[in-house]
Amino acid sequence: MSMRRLPFRLPRSARWALTSTVMLAAPQALAASSCPQPELTECSNVEYRASACGQEYDGYCQGLMETEWKVRYESAPTRTAIIPKSLGGGVATVAVQDRPVVTSTFEGSDETVVGQIQRGQVLARKGYKNLTEVEKAYAEQRKGWDDNETLARSCQEYVHEKHYDYSRFEQEAGQFGDDYRALFTAAYGSEGIAERTLFSKDGEKLPPLWDGDTRVEKNAYFRFEPGEYPKGTQAYTFSTEAALKANNPEGRKWVAPTDGWHLSMSEALSETPDDVLNDSQQRQEKFTALLGRRDAVYLQWQRASEALKARDFDTAELDAQTAERLYALDKAIEVSLVRADKEGCLTTEKTTACDWSPRRYKAMVDAVMVPRREADLGVCLTLTGNDFGAESFVRNADRLKIEGLDQGDYTRSPQMLQHYLRTFATWLAQQPEPVQPATMTKRHAQDVSAGGYAGSNDFGGGYSLRAGWEVTTPGTAFTGNWCDTNASVSSELTLYANVFSPVRTELAHLEGRAFTEPSAVRVQVGARLLGYSIFTYDHSQPTRFTFVQSTPFVDQDAVSASTTFMVWFIPVTVKGGLSAEVGIRTTLGGAVTRDCTQNLIALDLIGNVGPYAIANGFADVGIGVPGLRVGVRGELVILDFNLPLEGNVGIALSNASHPTNPNTLFLSLGLNLDMTMKSLGGKLSLFGELLFLKAEFPIVSWTGVGTSQRLFSDQYYLPLAQLY
Numbered sequence: 001m002s003m004r005r006l007p008f009r010l011p012r013s014a015r016w017a018l019t020s021t022v023m024l025a026a027p028q029a030l031a032a033s034s035c036p037q038p039e040l041t042e043c044s045n046v047e048y049r050a051s052a053c054g055q056e057y058d059g060y061c062q063g064l065m066e067t068e069w070k071v072r073y074e075s076a077p078t079r080t081a082i083i084p085k086s087l088g089g090g091v092a093t094v095a096v097q098d099r100p101v102v103t104s105t106f107e108g109s110d111e112t113v114v115g116q117i118q119r120g121q122v123l124a125r126k127g128y129k130n131l132t133e134v135e136k137a138y139a140e141q142r143k144g145w146d147d148n149e150t151l152a153r154s155c156q157e158y159v160h161e162k163h164y165d166y167s168r169f170e171q172e173a174g175q176f177g178d179d180y181r182a183l184f185t186a187a188y189g190s191e192g193i194a195e196r197t198l199f200s201k202d203g204e205k206l207p208p209l210w211d212g213d214t215r216v217e218k219n220a221y222f223r224f225e226p227g228e229y230p231k232g233t234q235a236y237t238f239s240t241e242a243a244l245k246a247n248n249p250e251g252r253k254w255v256a257p258t259d260g261w262h263l264s265m266s267e268a269l270s271e272t273p274d275d276v277l278n279d280s281q282q283r284q285e286k287f288t289a290l291l292g293r294r295d296a297v298y299l300q301w302q303r304a305s306e307a308l309k310a311r312d313f314d315t316a317e318l319d320a321q322t323a324e325r326l327y328a329l330d331k332a333i334e335v336s337l338v339r340a341d342k343e344g345c346l347t348t349e350k351t352t353a354c355d356w357s358p359r360r361y362k363a364m365v366d367a368v369m370v371p372r373r374e375a376d377l378g379v380c381l382t383l384t385g386n387d388f389g390a391e392s393f394v395r396n397a398d399r400l401k402i403e404g405l406d407q408g409d410y411t412r413s414p415q416m417l418q419h420y421l422r423t424f425a426t427w428l429a430q431q432p433e434p435v436q437p438a439t440m441t442k443r444h445a446q447d448v449s450a451g452g453y454a455g456s457n458d459f460g461g462g463y464s465l466r467a468g469w470e471v472t473t474p475g476t477a478f479t480g481n482w483c484d485t486n487a488s489v490s491s492e493l494t495l496y497a498n499v500f501s502p503v504r505t506e507l508a509h510l511e512g513r514a515f516t517e518p519s520a521v522r523v524q525v526g527a528r529l530l531g532y533s534i535f536t537y538d539h540s541q542p543t544r545f546t547f548v549q550s551t552p553f554v555d556q557d558a559v560s561a562s563t564t565f566m567v568w569f570i571p572v573t574v575k576g577g578l579s580a581e582v583g584i585r586t587t588l589g590g591a592v593t594r595d596c597t598q599n600l601i602a603l604d605l606i607g608n609v610g611p612y613a614i615a616n617g618f619a620d621v622g623i624g625v626p627g628l629r630v631g632v633r634g635e636l637v638i639l640d641f642n643l644p645l646e647g648n649v650g651i652a653l654s655n656a657s658h659p660t661n662p663n664t665l666f667l668s669l670g671l672n673l674d675m676t677m678k679s680l681g682g683k684l685s686l687f688g689e690l691l692f693l694k695a696e697f698p699i700v701s702w703t704g705v706g707t708s709q710r711l712f713s714d715q716y717y718l719p720l721a722q723l724y
Helices: 012-029 048-050 052-056 058-075 112-126 133-147 154-161 164-176 179-186 241-246 259-268 275-309 316-341 358-385 416-427
Strands: 079-080 090-098 104-109 447-455 459-474 486-499 503-519 520-527 532-541 545-549 555-569 570-595 598-620 628-642 645-653 665-690 691-719
Touching: 012 048, 012 555, 048 052, 052 058, 052 486, 052 570, 058 164, 058 691, 090 447, 104 598, 112 133, 112 154, 112 164, 112 358, 133 154, 133 486, 154 164, 154 358, 154 416, 154 555, 164 179, 164 316, 179 275, 179 358, 241 598, 259 358, 259 598, 275 358, 275 486, 275 520, 275 598, 275 628, 275 645, 275 665, 316 545, 358 416, 358 691, 416 555, 447 691, 459 598, 459 628, 459 645, 459 665, 486 555, 486 570, 486 628, 503 545, 503 555, 503 570, 503 598, 520 545, 520 555, 520 570, 532 545, 555 665, 555 691, 570 665
Parallel strands: 090 691
Antiparallel strands: 079 090, 104 447, 447 459, 459 486, 486 503, 503 520, 520 532, 545 570, 555 570, 570 598, 598 628, 598 645, 628 665, 645 665, 665 691
């Protein structure tokens, strides 16, 4: 970054003395000038400073700006912060100019707890003022939940009321933004969640945050263990001392956390600035994500390899692609471990700044409470379809004629609804065919769709997804025409983003589909990045075949825009952008044969489709006025998304010796759809230094929250006729 600077810097005391001298002398010294004496606004303007008049008044302007900068600095709150390398790096005291959230967009994501958390916390972040219409509606909805006693009229309300004390604390914690220390302090306060028993809205005790038995790592680097590779492929060799230190069973199972442990760690590290602690935790979260990506690649290979080998397919291509991906990930993992070792993170001899932070406290609480509530929300949505209307089964359970559900309306309290869901789920698991719980009808398909958006006019991101399977037999009324049965599996994911503008741009679209045709299996795979096709595959084949693809596509500057930020009274141009990695891991194919003279079909469809995308925000700063040094620091995750659909659909004739259904067409169905998502987490800040005083100006900051959940799991083996 190129900056105009004074040719040399005097000692601080001398510069302050000269400032007032120059300002007093300038009017007399320049009395004969044709240029009028500039105001602060002109002195802060880069175009004016480059003009002839600006050059003439350069010394005067510099003194005027430094005086005003000192006034602003002394009246602003301060904190200890890590400084951008462009300003010398290290840790220093900085003044902070808060930037309240004004423009915000949080919508959708009703299928996840993440959506509820974000939509609730932004209300508190904005002090329940200046809300958008969508936010006003959600605030009214939350008020309605609180006024509704213990009744539930949606799955989201049920989860809120079942975890009532925690849910209320979490929403109000939104007021702290990314101030993790303030959140930690509030957690131990009179309205907090630490060192107390939490209750549901109907007075039931909630399980404690920490069970006292589950042990966690000393820090995230001790999660490392060298992973496996496909047999016969070249594995990465971890050769550094850092990898040896990190692969430590003791460090991996270091402590069973409690409220007291968190408090003691906070006290032990009280001399270390929170910015240093939280910065280490942020790097560890990136490392954990790297480990997670490696685990996902290997797990998806295992499942795809098993499916192919069971059908006598050659897995050499799949093995080679997987090994190449694992090798690159392992190399990145070792680079991170070497850095961690240099920072002293890989010792078990003492407590280090890598071992705890207020940010880690929040992450550990989320790791307990998000899965608990996702499980409750997922079961409720599956079994009720979120239908709590007057004629719904959840309010008329006696119509189901299921033992244990004889109370009629089970929405009157969280405890009653939990009983309904557990009893209904147990009954459904015993059914031999797929049933749509909300209507109690047999189903021939599973179709999941969802979407959401989160952020502001500075940075934001959203998604839409659709995935599922379908088995169809032609005819408006079923006539047993098995020969014409078809099947399909599909998964698609679209990501959107905005940078320094409310306008949303399609960042990526990824889709994969396999389906049967009259005499072939067809596979379609496509990927778009910023509206441009970067990969297309569309092929059908009458004989058994499979298609394997797992190449990622990377764009380091996928979306960019610029805007002007005020560094107190000085305008500075900031460029913002997104870097993206997208891809779709696919193992698709199969075979189909039909004998319509005997009304028979043999169908085998392999459906492993895994679209994924990672989008991160970044910012760069342009040239400012002379004397002002500026830099940007921080990282921002817009979205990190993975949507693997894995399994198969098959139809085959049972043999003559089948114990119950000989010579019968059977449907075998084994498909799972999972979703892993992290949305809107991190911070980007603009730093300025004039003379020797530094200040921080946040561009964007969000705390971020992630989730992993199974959207559906269909595992059935039944006579095909039983589906109708």
